[in-house]
Amino acid sequence: MKINNHTILMHLFTNRLHNKKWILLLILQSCLLNSCDNFVEVDLPNSQLTSPAVFEDKATANAAMVDIYNKIRDNGLLTGTSAGISNQLGNYTDELVCYGSTASASFDFYNNALVATNSNISGMWNSSYNQIYGANSVLEGVINAVALPTPDRDQLAGEALFVRGLIHFYLTNLFGDIPYVSSTDYKQNSTPKRIPQAQVYDKIKADLAQAIALLPEAYISTEKVRPNKYAAIALLARVDLYSNNWAEAAANATQVINNTALYQWTSLNKVFLKNSTTTIWQLMPAVKGKNTNEGETFIFTAGPPPLTALSPGLMNAFPTGDLRKSWWTKAVTNGTTTWYHAYKYNQYQNTTTSLEYSIVLRLAEQYLIRAEAKAHLNDLVGAAQDLNAVRNQAGLGNTAATTANGLLEAILQERRLEFFTEFGHRFFDLKRTHTLDSTLSGVKLGWDAKDQLWPIPATELLVNPNLQPQNFGY
Numbered sequence: 196m197k198i199n200n201h202t203i204l205m206h207l208f209t210n211r212l213h214n215k216k217w218i219l220l221l222i223l224q225s226c227l228l229n230s231c232d233n234f235v236e237v238d239l240p241n242s243q244l245t246s247p248a249v250f251e252d253k254a255t256a257n258a259a260m261v262d263i264y265n266k267i268r269d270n271g272l273l274t275g276t277s278a279g280i281s282n283q284l285g286n287y288t289d290e291l292v293c294y295g296s297t298a299s300a301s302f303d304f305y306n307n308a309l310v311a312t313n314s315n316i317s318g319m320w321n322s323s324y325n326q327i328y329g330a331n332s333v334l335e336g337v338i339n340a341v342a343l344p345t346p347d348r349d350q351l352a353g354e355a356l357f358v359r360g361l362i363h364f365y366l367t368n369l370f371g372d373i374p375y376v377s378s379t380d381y382k383q384n385s386t387p388k389r390i391p392q393a394q395v396y397d398k399i400k401a402d403l404a405q406a407i408a409l410l411p412e413a414y415i416s417t418e419k420v421r422p423n424k425y426a427a428i429a430l431l432a433r434v435d436l437y438s439n440n441w442a443e444a445a446a447n448a449t450q451v452i453n454n455t456a457l458y459q460w461t462s463l464n465k466v467f468l469k470n471s472t473t474t475i476w477q478l479m480p481a482v483k484g485k486n487t488n489e490g491e492t493f494i495f496t497a498g499p500p501p502l503t504a505l506s507p508g509l510m511n512a513f514p515t516g517d518l519r520k521s522w523w524t525k526a527v528t529n530g531t532t533t534w535y536h537a538y539k540y541n542q543y544q545n546t547t548t549s550l551e552y553s554i555v556l557r558l559a560e561q562y563l564i565r566a567e568a569k570a571h572l573n574d575l576v577g578a579a580q581d582l583n584a585v586r587n588q589a590g591l592g593n594t595a596a597t598t599a600n601g602l603l604e605a606i607l608q609e610r611r612l613e614f615f616t617e618f619g620h621r622f623f624d625l626k627r628t629h630t631l632d633s634t635l636s637g638v639k640l641g642w643d644a645k646d647q648l649w650p651i652p653a654t655e656l657l658v659n660p661n662l663q664p665q666n667f668g669y
Contacts, residue, residue, distance in 0.1 A: 250336035253347050259336070260351055263329045263358055264420065268478040268488070268553060271322030272365045273618060275488030275553050277301060277502060278315060280365070282492055284619030287646075289638055291503040291616070301503065307641040309650060311669050317652035319369075323362050324376060330355040330362075331379045346411075350421075353409030357422050360402040361430060367395040368437070368623055371648045371666060388661040396438050403431040414457075418552065419474050425451050425458075426476040429556045436564050437627050445568035448561040451475065458558045460588055463522040466559075467539045467551055475556035479549075486542035486551045493537040493616060498527050504534040508638070509615055512608070518590040519612055537616040559585050559613055563606055570602040578602050585609055603628075643668065 250256045267273050272280050278300060285291035286305040293305035300315050302308075309316060334355035337348045359377065366373050374387030375398045406427040414423045432447035451458060459472040466473055480486055495501055505524060513520035525538040540551050566581035575597065582605060583593045589612070596605040607624060614620035625631040626647055635642045645668025656662050 250333075250340040251342040253343060256333070256337055256340070256343060256347065256351055259329075260333050260354055260421075263326055263333065263355075264478055265481065266322070266326050266329065267358070267362075269481065270318075271326060272319050272362070272369075273478075273555065275490075275492055277492050278318065279488075280319075280369075280619040281489060281616050282503065283315065284622040285616050286503060287639075288621045288625065289506055289508050289635060290621050292506050293503055294500040295502050299502070307639055307643065307646050309646070309669075311650040311653035311656070311665065313650070313652075316649055317654055320366075320652050320655060323366055327359055327362050327376050328379065328384070330358040331377060334359070335379055349409040350411065350415060353406040353424075353427070354422055356402040356406040356409070357427050357430070360399040360406070360427075360434075363395060363402075364399050364430070364434060365618075367392050367399075368626070369649050370651060374662075386659045386661050393438075396434060399434055400431065403427050403434065407431070412454075418469060418479065419477055420479045420552065422476050425454055426556055429475050429561055432561060432564050436568060437623070439571075441568040441571040445565050445572065448565040448568070451561045452558070452565065460558070460584075463518050463588065466557070467541075467554060469550060469552040471554070471557075473558035474552075474554050475558065475561075477552040477554045477556075479552055484545040484547060484549060486544075486546060486549055487540045487553045489537075489553060489616070490540035490543040490551065493540070494525075494543040495527060495534075495536055498529040498532060498534050500527075500534050500536065504536055505615070509611070510535050513612060514591060516590055517612065523615075539616070555618065559588070563610055563613065567603065567606050570599050570606065573599060575599060575602060578606075582606055582609060585613060589613075645669070 248255070249259060269276070270278075275281055277283075282291070283301060283304045286293050286301045287307065291305070293299065293301045295301050303310075303313060304315075334352055337343060337351040337355070340348060343351075363373070363375055372389040372391050373395060374389055375395055376384055376387055377398070378384060406422075407424055410422065410424040410427055412424050415421050428447050429451050432444050432451065435441075435444035435447060458475065461472045465471055469477070492502070495504075510520070510524065523537065523539045524535045527534050527536065542551050562581045562584050566578045566585075569575075569578035569581065578599075579594055579596070579602060582596075582602065586592070586594060586609065594602070594605050596602045607628060607630070610624050611621055622631070625634050631647055632642075632644055635646075645666070648666045650666055650669035651662050656665060
């Protein structure tokens, strides 16, 4: 008899046996066939891997959590493929120029022509809630696990809370008021209601506070692919910044910055290597020898570019002597025209061993979070010091800004040069500082004030009236 995942799952669901042989067979087959990408199916209730045996065993419980990271890496908002926000929000703002055809998935983002029926939008929405559902499954499973040792239960619960907060954070900054899903109850989740963004932030902060209390200070992986306490603190610092909680943002960023045993500055050519000392949390490639999706997405070797190139506006924004321009961008010419691509990740093909992982959280952001928070708190000397720490790493001298407004403008510009093509920082920074329209109007073809929010997918509005009304302008 051919044994497939469905056969094994049906055995687990039908018999509810604590049968490690079957569970481990499921893990082995899933990992061999799918690089561990299909261990937990969370699309429909009849495919939920909810057998108590899964979470009673450390190996299988860990495999369930790792599968969520695999899904984050390969699908949805944070994937480094062309479908993720690193590419799409780069096209949406002023970071990238789209060279794909009108049929390209990036074309509507680049031309600011999104509609509620856009398949990429619905794909991001559904993948995100799929990942949230997976996190809820792990959270409920490990909380109810009797045999799982307490340190493992706390670790996995903390990771699930971290992921749940992370994905909701990106969703609310893209779509505004959204449902905050914290259950695996299918009937309840089928028609969730949108709640105001302020309430979403409150729930994210509550999840991250619990994650911080549960996660250990040390990484359980030598490669920082499983979040620790400081990864949750780093994300909380960002959430506090976005919600104008300046003192809390500064305090949380300080906790991360002060942990020099885990996080230290390194040269720019080492920031995006898998063993970088500035990395706080990263995603492991699917298989040994593979590198990042970002490298495959952004790097091109001949012109014209097949997908995108860095915009002239971005390239011209680098001041003379900025090492980020020389290390993190690369020119490609056909003899008459020159284009530039992001070169933060240098590898776009497989290597003997993986050299680069997709970095989601890193040290420079914490310095710029604290700099911005201090500027709002009128600690101008401290704000300048943190801004200069990032500038000096890039080979630049100290900032000339001395006033609060001058420093805030300089920090925003520094963030543009530091975080281009990284998970939509540029869009979110312009939006939260209320400079999105003034910056992109007249620069982006078709830009409109409504573009500050993406449309709720039309298919979701049809099946769930509680998501009404549609975002303004769509």
